[in-house]
Amino acid sequence: MARLAGRRLLFAAPILLVVTFGVFAIAAASPFDPIKAYAGTAALGADAETLARLRENLDVDQPFTSRWWHWLTSALGGDLGQSSVLRQPVAQVIGERLVRSSLLCAVAFLVAVLTGTVLGVLAARRPGSVLDRLVTSLAYSLEAAPVFWLALLAVWLFALQLGVLPAGGLTDTASEQVTPGQVASHLVLPAGVLAVSQLPWFTLYVRQGVGDALAEDPVRGARARGLSERTVLLGHALRSGLLPVLTLVGSRVPELITGALLVESVFSWPGIAAATVQAATAVDFPLLAALTTLATAAVLVGNLLADLLYGLFDPRVKFSDM
Amino acid sequence: MRISLALVGVTALAVLLVPPLVRLDQQAVDLGAKLLSPSWSHPFGTDDLGRDLLLRCVYGLRVSLLVGVAAALAATVIGTAVGATAGALGGWADRALMRVVDTVSSVPHLLLGIFIVAVFRPGVWPVVVSVALTHWLSTARIVRAEVLSLRSRPYIDAAVSGGASRWRVAVRHLLPGVLPQAALAAVLMVPHAMWHESALSFLGLGLPTHMASLGNLIQSARGSLLAGQWWPTLFPGLFIIVPTLAIAGLAGAWRERINPRRRSELML
Numbered sequence: 001m002a003r004l005a006g007r008r009l010l011f012a013a014p015i016l017l018v019v020t021f022g023v024f025a026i027a028a029a030s031p032f033d034p035i036k037a038y039a040g041t042a043a044l045g046a047d048a049e050t051l052a053r054l055r056e057n058l059d060v061d062q063p064f065t066s067r068w069w070h071w072l073t074s075a076l077g078g079d080l081g082q083s084s085v086l087r088q089p090v091a092q093v094i095g096e097r098l099v100r101s102s103l104l105c106a107v108a109f110l111v112a113v114l115t116g117t118v119l120g121v122l123a124a125r126r127p128g129s130v131l132d133r134l135v136t137s138l139a140y141s142l143e144a145a146p147v148f149w150l151a152l153l154a155v156w157l158f159a160l161q162l163g164v165l166p167a168g169g170l171t172d173t174a175s176e177q178v179t180p181g182q183v184a185s186h187l188v189l190p191a192g193v194l195a196v197s198q199l200p201w202f203t204l205y206v207r208q209g210v211g212d213a214l215a216e217d218p219v220r221g222a223r224a225r226g227l228s229e230r231t232v233l234l235g236h237a238l239r240s241g242l243l244p245v246l247t248l249v250g251s252r253v254p255e256l257i258t259g260a261l262l263v264e265s266v267f268s269w270p271g272i273a274a275a276t277v278q279a280a281t282a283v284d285f286p287l288l289a290a291l292t293t294l295a296t297a298a299v300l301v302g303n304l305l306a307d308l309l310y311g312l313f314d315p316r317v318k319f320s321d322m
Numbered sequence: 323m324r325i326s327l328a329l330v331g332v333t334a335l336a337v338l339l340v341p342p343l344v345r346l347d348q349q350a351v352d353l354g355a356k357l358l359s360p361s362w363s364h365p366f367g368t369d370d371l372g373r374d375l376l377l378r379c380v381y382g383l384r385v386s387l388l389v390g391v392a393a394a395l396a397a398t399v400i401g402t403a404v405g406a407t408a409g410a411l412g413g414w415a416d417r418a419l420m421r422v423v424d425t426v427s428s429v430p431h432l433l434l435g436i437f438i439v440a441v442f443r444p445g446v447w448p449v450v451v452s453v454a455l456t457h458w459l460s461t462a463r464i465v466r467a468e469v470l471s472l473r474s475r476p477y478i479d480a481a482v483s484g485g486a487s488r489w490r491v492a493v494r495h496l497l498p499g500v501l502p503q504a505a506l507a508a509v510l511m512v513p514h515a516m517w518h519e520s521a522l523s524f525l526g527l528g529l530p531t532h533m534a535s536l537g538n539l540i541q542s543a544r545g546s547l548l549a550g551q552w553w554p555t556l557f558p559g560l561f562i563i564v565p566t567l568a569i570a571g572l573a574g575a576w577r578e579r580i581n582p583r584r585r586s587e588l589m590l
Contacts, residue, residue, distance in 0.1 A: 015424070015425050015428055018425050019425060019428070019429055022425075022426075023437065026437065026438060026441060027441045030441035030442045031441075031442065031443070140567060140570070141563060141567065144513070144562070144563045144566035144567050144570070145559065145562070145563050146517060146520055146521060146524075146537075146540075146559060146562055148521065148524050148540065149540055149555065149558075149559035149562070152540065152543075152544065152547055152555050153552070153555065153556065153559075155547070155548075156547055156550075156552050156555070160547075160548070160550055161550075167548075253430075254430040254431060255430075257430040257432075257433065258430055258431060258432040258433070258521075261432055261433065261436075261525075262432075262521060262524070262525070265525060276433065276436065277436070277525050277526075277527070279440070280436045280437070280439070280440035280525075280527055281440070281526060281527065283440050283441060285441075288437055288440060291433070292429060292433055292434070292437055295429065295430050295433050296428050296429050296430075299428045299429070299430060300428055303428075
């Protein structure tokens, strides 16, 4: 297991290298000018000489390959540059916001996995029943629904019509301190919507997996031995039905990040994703480059996690074969 | 299946026929009729500038579909080219191309899209390019797998022993074989691309605000929503969901026809 993890990390390093290189290459091919981004409107009135000096100071007169190398070497030393839109070092931005984003994603994912398992098992128990058709069609509709649209409707319903939950932010505007209770109440809506957006996929796969498992020999055998329906369903069908789903859990990280991006921006949740949108709107290149790299790393970790989970839960899978 | 077909038909007709036939100006502002709730004269209500939302939604769907189709076509061309090249050449070229596919697919789609749009500045083409550049990966994988399975067929052996060049085998014999799969992938990609466009537009990084795409409609309805008017938000969203489901249903039926063995696979 440690060997698998180690090998995957060895593979991850070149992928991250290529991704950061690609980010610099795309920026170099685009009309984006770091000087104008740095100086803002002041660049409009500045004479050519000042701009050239600025260019030299910021090292942007060099080709993008050397700028990439410079960024990479200082990033490895912990210096990710300065975010122009948030007026903070990029490392500090990420450090502050990563916790909040992780909290949001973790809660949402947990809720999605638990609810999805329950709904999937309920639907798989009697294929073609009213409940099954209800769950399936609801899942397909939710899968097709844009998450930001769901988020907006949730704000309308729960914050505006019912007035039971806050519409956004991390804490109440009047509050000076960040208390756990406030964060919890502000977390309910964004995490709920993010969970709902991840739910359909999970429900459908659990339904499929458990449904298939219910038609297989171990289940028939268990039924023949006279085990209760409950034991058959939860002890046999669910266990083998969940296996294929487990491998996919880790590969859902990109979708989770995508969902979080949109949910955070609707609810003004001050996390990584909200910073990404700000960085993109203002073309804050150092922040964007770091966040893209971070997201890629998260995806790779997710993939590794999926493999490890699979090996742990399925005794037939050997780590040495992977 | 029939419902999906009917819905796709209605959508296509609405998008193609309504703008030239209904000679109403969808941008015409009527402040006296602003934010009317749904009624007989305005089935979807009106937006904050008094424009009929049903008409706005049809126009929005038209814009979103156009962008979606353009992006899906571009992505399919890239994906087919890469997948077919990898599958047909094999060896190190195959490994290298598939490594590229793996690498690009480890960056979350929307984030890569946001990055591309950010450095190229929002607009129609950056959106199309960013969606195309993030969505060709699955097509490349599908086409490569299909080419690999076709390559071992006798008719390819016959063509090769008949003296056909590599290029000729690839273009005349392999490509026609993978086209149905590529076309299916392209159709399934349209809703994806629409979704992507609307997400980018919603974040303010997509189409220019004067182009009433569905994402822009939802984005511009945010103010009214916070004031309690739900309809300018609800209906554009439904205009994304319904065509998505219809296209997925249709493509699912089509997939079962071209390869009946994959019946158990999920549609979306």
